[in-house]
Amino acid sequence: MVACILIPGFELQAALRDRPRLGLSPAALAPLPGKEPLLGPVNATAETAGVRPGMRLGEALAVCPPLVLVERDPAGVEEQWEQIVRRLEDSGFAVEPVEPGCLYFDTRGVERLYGGVSPALKRALSAVGSSWTTSAGAADRRFAALAAAAIARPGQAVVVDDDRTKEFLAPLPLTLLPLEPRRREELDRLGVKKIGQLAGLPGSAVAERLGPDGRRAWSLARNEDNAGSEDNARVTARPAVVELTERLDFPEAIANELTLRRALTALLDRILDRPERGGREIRKVALSARLVGGGSWRRTVTLREPSAERGTLRAALGPKLAELPAPVLTLGIELLVLVESQGRQLALVRPEGNAFVPLEGDELQTRLRDGLRQVRAAAGAGAVASVVEVAPWSRIPEQRALLVPRD
């Protein structure tokens, strides 16, 4: 099945997250600068007051004078959307983002993992987070899944049975179809107000009257694939953001944890020896598996301190193997975030009773030299300097001392 996750008015929701007090006032996304003064998405309070998305600004202010216009923040929207997509991917969903606020995924890969379509949708909703007004839908095709998500209540999922999709779509309004408003008005004048009514018209008549867009909407209304457009039944997951990956295919399904741990050790050896790593340490790593029966499984681990030590990585990833829900055909490891080696912060004091005592002698000198070397490597030549007093008696502060670089 195809599942759809929908966050209506995502841009407005994203913009209002920084201004929670506005959530209770009527608010709408401001019109695009330099374009027609038409409102973007509106919140529930504004909708109750009679404001609609796409309404002219003047009309909206006449209907609801206290309406607050929220400025668009495209960079913030992108950033928050990417975080949501990553959270879903971390939960094992191979998603195809369409636009901020709408994405699809194929439930086949996760049904086994979460125990069915509905539990998988619930898991996806919880991965998005309760701070977003999100709904989910699943059906045999993308448009039906989108329609199901659009009519689901916030935080809920609607699953449409394969053989009842046409019945499900029939009573829904035409606003769900990707049609220009003037086409929709044209259909409305002809008495066509529901998806089922449009689906009942002859295709050639629709194409003649409404053009290619109308024909496409007609195909969607009939829950059919339409030649020349995106495949209505297929989801193409975006490629994962992976820096390095290794996988191990087993000749037969493996369920023994000891064998899996050995496989993990072998994978770690292989991936850490890859020259592309270039001495970088690992901050975030994912363990994935293809399960017997066609499902998949994935867990990500973010290390508190970046590391490239086999023991540390084994200790972090090993316990995850116990969470595998079924025997494994392929085990994979992905290095998601690599960072330059930062060195270690070594203390210049040591605890003694309740106090700290400065280190002395060679150990202090070694640690200081090491620290200075790290500072120089990070900030460049000239980053380490000595303070040289030149006129400590001066009444002008900046004339008392100089910073002299030490190389």
Added chain:
Amino acid sequence: MVADPGAARAARSARLNEPRPALVEEGFDGAPCRVNRQPVAVVREEWRVLDRWWTEEPVSRRYFEVVLDSGENVVVFRDQQRGGWFSQRGA
């Protein structure tokens, strides 16, 4: 001709505690009432520095040590020779 290595090193040296331009709103008596958009809670101390009057670059500054509403302790001065407000550490 051999370049003086000492000259190269001196060129990279910098003064410690150089003054930095500050955004200061002053009251009727010339004392700061807002520093970098933060209200001044109290003026702790005030002093003047008149120096190098015998050179072509005399120094005439009116210093204030203030505590901001945020609790931050800041030293600012008004350069009475060239105008403008500056903040400075180590004063």
